[in-house]
Amino acid sequence: MKPIMLACCIAMLSCEQNETDKVKSFIPGSYSKSVNNEFNIGNDTLIITQLNKNIFRITRISSFNKIRDKKKMKTDRKIEIWTALYNKDERVLHEAKKGKVLSFLPDKNIVMVGSMNNFKPFGIAHLRLKGIDD
Numbered sequence: 698m699k700p701i702m703l704a705c706c707i708a709m710l711s712c713e714q715n716e717t718d719k720v721k722s723f724i725p726g727s728y729s730k731s732v733n734n735e736f737n738i739g740n741d742t743l744i745i746t747q748l749n750k751n752i753f754r755i756t757r758i759s760s761f762n763k764i765r766d767k768k769k770m771k772t773d774r775k776i777e778i779w780t781a782l783y784n785k786d787e788r789v790l791h792e793a794k795k796g797k798v799l800s801f802l803p804d805k806n807i808v809m810v811g812s813m814n815n816f817k818p819f820g821i822a823h824l825r826l827k828g829i830d831d
Contacts, residue, residue: 720788723803724753728816738762738769743808743816745790748780753790755779755799 729742739761746754757777763770781790781799790799800809808816 719803720801721783721785723801724783724790726818728808728818730816732761736764738764739773741816743810745808751783751785753781753783755781755790755792 725745725747727742727744729740732739732741739759741761742758744756744758746756748754755778757775757779759773759775759777761773763773779792779794779797781792781797783790788801791797792799797810801807802809806818810816
């Protein structure tokens with residue numbers, strides 16, 4: 698009976714590890730979202746690279762035009778670089794400076810910053826940036 702219980706425990710742990718690896722392997726890449734509403738028009742891009750086992754660099758590139766009185770204002774561009782730690786239990790990235798939490802839904806091809814920002818892989822395929830920072 699003990700060998701059967703041991704085998705079941707090992708199987709459950711390996712399934713959990715595979716799911717964690719699925720999320721972690723999904724993380725590196727480029728993601729974008731567009732905004733087009735009565736107040737803003739713009740694009741937001743995240744480029745996530747893995748620096749080592751659990752540390753990731755996130756480059757956020759934003760370009761927006763505010764709309765005031767139905768007129769498009771000057772383009773506001775911003776580049777931010779964040780560092781984040783992967784939490785294997787929660788399967789999220791914790792950004793160190795601003796306290797942002799990035800969660801990942803690989804089956805839906807979605808990255809969320811907090812609970813509101815839905816980013817999708819950039820372009821047709823999920824771009825991998827392996828080799829750039831190696």
